[in-house]
Amino acid sequence: MSINPLPPPREPTGLGRLPVARWFLIMGLVAGVVLLAGIVIAMMFGSRARALARAPGVAEQLDQLNMVLIVLFAVMLAFGIALAFIIRFAVLKPIDQLAQQVRTVAAGDFDHTLHVDRPAELAVLSSHVDSMRRRIVSAWRMADDQAEELRRSNGELEQFAYVASHDLQEPLRKIASFTQMLEQRYGSELDERAKQYIHYAVDGAKRMQLLINDLLDFSRVSRVTGGKTTVDTGKTLDTALDNLSATIEDTEATVTRDELPAIRGNRVQLTQLFQNLVENAIKFRSEASPRIHIGATRSGDMWEFSCSDNGIGVESKYADRIFLIFQRLHPRDVYPGTGIGLALCRKIVEYHGGQLWLDGDAEGRGATFRWTLPAAGDDDA
DSSP states (O other): OBOOOOOOOOOOOGGGGSOHHHHHHHHHHHHHHHHHHHHHHHHHHHHHHHHHOOSHHHHHHHHHHHHHHHHHHHHHHHHHHHHHHHHIIIIIHHHHHHHHHHHHHHTTBTTOOOOOOSSHHHHHHHHHHHHHHHHHHHHHHHHHHHHHHHHHHHHHHHHHHHHHHHHHHHHHHHHHHHHHHHHHHHGGGOOHHHHHHHHHHHHHHHHHHHHHHHHHHHHHGGGOOSOOEEEEHHHHHHHHHHHTHHHHHHHTOEEEEOOOOEEEEOHHHHHHHHHHHHHHHHHTOOSSOOEEEEEEEEETTEEEEEEEEOSSOOOGGGTTGGGSTTOOSSOTTTSOSOSOHHHHHHHHHHHTTOOEEEOTTOOSSSOEEEEEEEBOOTTTO
16 A cells, blocks of 8 residues: 655754764774773873883883783774674664665555564664554554445435436426316315315425425535636626625615635535625524625635625524524524525535635624635736
């Protein structure tokens, strides 16, 4: 298995910039120079003592002392050479092997085994690191398999929702139309309770059609074929407001805006996004005439949009629930709808690589929704 390599390691600072081998070499040279200097100084003092000594036995003892120092130097030299070989082959070389193996893994080959035979401490360390590598690789593979299975399952669910909701349209039309025909043809023979039952059946069929249409819109978000282009969000807002012109006129709503930018996205879906948010602000209005403001500010590679209104607002404890599909906070007879509008808006924004949330810290009455969308590149603009 080979995946993206890890980022390069940070450069060492201070004394840590020198490799261990250079530290051993420097310390060995210093120790050798000190030992050699000590022997030379001892021989110099011996020569001076021999010149000052009168007894013949003193010179002989000094010669023996010099011989002992020479032998001691030779033994220390041999010991130092042996220690250097031991450090080189028992410590430095295994460390270099382990470092090379770690670099191979860090470069992206996560199946590469980490193992050194000596010394015992490095062998234990390498086994622990390799065990950690195996667990990480196993968890990564499991997560990758689960993500693939989730993508497949989501695709099948979207396909099922699309096909099922599409195929249910015609039976519902027949139920509604034939029930209405039944009332028209035999209305004079039916009592009030039978007419009420017919009304319930027709109303239920129409509401089911609304739910199915919303479900179709929801399933189409990730199935669009138009692709993404550079979109002027000001024009998409104009289109959304034209679609809502009758509602805006009836409610005497006022919609203001900042200068809206060009972003990278799907024109149809962005129009639906603005239309749903503005329509939502008008629907949940207070006693005063709706006042809605659409804002936009640049934040790095993204544009942060906002939709603020002076309506009834949303309590912060429902900030997550309102984005769930078919979730409603109010009875259907008070505020009509299927409860899918904000869920559809969030799916559209996430499809474009952004985020949608309720701003619980916004000032004033009403609700403020914020969302991010990727800015159009210079080439696209």
